[in-house]
Amino acid sequence: MKKDNEISNYVNDNHVNSHKKVPFCCVIAIPDGFELVPHCYPKVIYSLECLALCKDVCRKTVPVEGCGQAEIDLHVLKIKGCIPYIVNIEVRPTCDWKGCSTDSHSKEITLCCKESVCIDAVLQCSVHCVDSIDLNCENVKVCDLSIQISDCMNSCHLAKISGYFQFC
Template identity: 55%
Template sequence: MSEENHKIPFCCLISIPHGFELTSYCKPKMVYHLNCLGLVRETCRKTVKVDDCGHAEVDLHMLKVKGCIPFIANVEVKPICEQTGCSSDPHVKEISICCTESVCVDHVLKCSVECIPHHHLNCNNVIVCDLQAIPISEDNCRFVKVIGNFQFYYV
C-alpha cells in the first residue's frame, strides 16, 4: 500500500460572524489528539492460488488503525471596517475562530503473511497534510471550510 492510501480526510465548517472577514494571510491551524485511536493486529485465513500447485491457505496478518481523532481547527478573522472594529488589545484586531470535530478511523495500514511487529501511534507518524481553508458564501451567510487529511506513516 502506498502512503497515499493511508490518508483519512477531514473537514469542519466555521461560521464567520457578521462584520468580520478572513485575514488576507488566512492559514488554518489545527490541534488533535490520538488518545481515542489504537492499533489492532488481526489475523485471518485466506486461500491463495499458487502457480503450478493449486490453492493453499495462508494466515494473513493485518495491522489496522481504529478509533477516532478529535480535533480543533481555527482561522483568523478581522473586522471588515477597521475604524469601527474594537479590541481588548488596541494593537491587534485579528482573532481566531474555531470549529471542533472528530474523525472516525477504521483503516488497514499493512497486510502481510509474516507476523507484524508491535507499533505505537504518535505525532510523528500521524500528521496533518493538505490543510487548507476554503471560503464559502451562501445567501447572507459566510463560512470557511477547513479541510485536509490525516496521514498515517507505517514504519
C-alpha cells in the first residue's frame, strides 16, 4: 500500500498548480494623432472583494502499485468569484497633432479600460487538511504584463494589454 507521502506526491504531481495563474486582457483604442509614451508600462488596479474561498473534502481514486485502486480523501481549497480591474496606459500626441492641454507642462494623458475576470479554480489540494489563505495584494499579484499594438479602421490603433493574476 502507498504511504501517505507517496499519495501526497501523486496528488501534487497530477492535480495542483501551486502558483495558479488566471489570464486577463483588455483593449484600449488609441485615438488618431496619439501614440504610446516610450517605455510605457501599464498600471493595473484590482479588487479582491468579489472573491471567496471555500474548503471541501472529496474522494479520489488513485492507483496503488500492486494493489489496484484505493480511495483517499482530498482536502481542497477553492476560489470562486471575480476580479474587477482597471488598466491604464500613457499616450502623447504625435508630432503632427495640433491641440491644447489643460496642463501646459505635459501633453501626456492616461487612457484606460475596465474589465472583470471570473474565477472558479482549485488553489490547493492535499491528503492533509489545507490551510486557508488571506486574499490580499501579497498573495494575489499581477504578472507577465504585455502590450500589443495593432491597427484598426479610421486611423486609430488598438493597445491590447494582457497579463495574469497569480495566486501565490
